[in-house]
Amino acid sequence: MPSYTYSYPRPSVTVDLVVFTILDNDLKVLLIRRGQPPFEGCPALPGGFVLAGTGGDDRGEDLEVAARRELAEETGLPEGSVYLEQLYTFGAADRDPRGRVITVAWYALVRPTLAPLVMAGGDAAEAGWRSLTEVDPDSLAFDHGRILRCALERIRGKVDYSDIAFELVPETFTVTELRSVHEVIKGTAYDPANFRRRFKRMQTDGVIEQAPGRRTTGARRARVYRFVGRG
Amino acid sequence: MPSYTYSYPRPSVTVDLVVFTILDNDLKVLLIRRGQPPFEGCPALPGGFVLAGTGGDDRGEDLEVAARRELAEETGLPEGSVYLEQLYTFGAADRDPRGRVITVAWYALVRPTLAPLVMAGGDAAEAGWRSLTEVDPDSLAFDHGRILRCALERIRGKVDYSDIAFELVPETFTVTELRSVHEVIKGTAYDPANFRRRFKRMQTDGVIEQAPGRRTTGARRARVYRFVGRG
C-alpha cells in the first residue's frame, strides 16, 4: 500500500453530481444506493474522489475532467452528450463523518432520449432515476439534500434566461415539448399562446430553426424545431 | 516538523479572494504583491490555505470560515461588515507550479466608507486598491487573471437583478450614489430620470426607506435612503 506524506494536513476532494432528466413530464434525479458505511443503504448523489496525482510530474486530473469521468462512469453515456456545469463547493468541516472532505458539486442535464440508456445501479427502488416529487432531500446521505436543493434552485433560476431547457428535450422538439420542460422545472403552467410568441421571437432571432417533419404529441401534428444557439 | 500521511494523494485546497470596492467613481480590486516564488513580485489575489485539521476530532475550519478569516487578515475589517459570496472553484491540474492546488474563489464587496481603513500591504504600486482600468488581468500570478474576469462577469450579471449594489454604497446613500455604482459596474450611463423611477418602485415595495437628513453630493442637497431588504 503506497502512502503520501505532506507537512500540512490536507482535505480529500470529491466531485458530486446532481444529474437531472425529464421523463413522463416529471423532473427526475439520478441517485445511487450506498453500499458501504457511512450511510450504508441510503440514497445518495453519485460522485467520487478527484485524482490528485502522486506528485512531481503527475498532477492528477483537472476538476472538470474528474466530474466528466464520474458522469461517464455513473451513466455510461458517451462523452459530450450531456450538459455539465459547476454548481457550488461544499466544505463544512463536519460534512463527512470519515474525515475532512470538500466536495465540488456539479449538475448535469440528460436528454429524455438518452435517459433510458442509463443503467440503473443495483437496487431500483432507491437507485436510478427518481422523481423529485417522491424524493425527500433530507433522506439523502451526507449533505446531499442541501446540494440537491441548491441544484434545483439553480436550474429554476437559469431556465428563464439561459438555454438550459434545450438540454432537456430531444434534438428536435415541438413548441409544446419545450413549454412542458419549462413548466416541469418551474412548477407552474404557462399560457400556450404566450409561450408560442416567446418561441417565435427566438426563431426570428435565429436561436431556433424549423426541422423537417412533424410530430404528434397530442391531438394534432405539430411542427418540430432544432436549437441552433446564439452568437 | 509534523507530517501527515494518507493512503491516496490529496490536493492542497486554498481560498482566493476577489475584493472589490468603489472609490472615486471607479471600480477597484484589492491586490497583494507576492513575496515568494513562484511569481515573486507579481501582483496576485489575496488568499491562503484552508486549514484541514490534523485528523480525528480536529477537522479544521469550514470553507466559508477560511474565506472570512483570509478576508479579515487581508483587510483588517471587522467580521460581518463585508459581503462575501462563493464564486467558482478552479482546479486545473497545472494551475500552480508547486503542485496540485485546488482553489475555491470568493468575491467580496467593501463599502467605500470602509475601503480607506484597509491597510495597503507593502508596495503601494502593486498592492492595495487597484483600479480595474489599470490592472491587466494577464499580469496576475497563477490563473488569478481568469478568476478576476470571472468575478467581474458575476457582479456585472448580478447587479441588475440582485441587491449587491447596496453593498457598495455607504449605509445611507442618495439616488445618484446608487446609480453611480450601477454605472461603474456595468460601464454604461443610465438615464437619471429612469433610474429614479426604478428607485421609487423599490421604495414603494419597501426595499428602500428614506433616512433622516440630506446630503450634498453635487449642486443641490439630495435626500438620503437606507436599504432595508426584501421579504
Place this chain on the structure above:
DNA sequence: CCAAAAGTGTTAACAGTACACCCATGG
C-alpha cells in the same frame, strides 16, 4: 362528432427608453 391540442389574434397593463423641463444651490 367531439375532446384536446395546435396555432392565431386582440387587448390591457406595465416596465424600459428617450427626452423636455423646472427647481435649488454653491460658487
Place this chain on the structure above:
DNA sequence: CCATGGGTGTACTGTTAACACTTTTGG
C-alpha cells in the same frame, strides 16, 4: 447669475399576461 445636479412629467415602445377564438386530428 449660471452651471450643475436634484427632481418631475410625458410620450413612445416592446414585453407580458389574460383570454377568446379557429383549425386539425385521433378515437
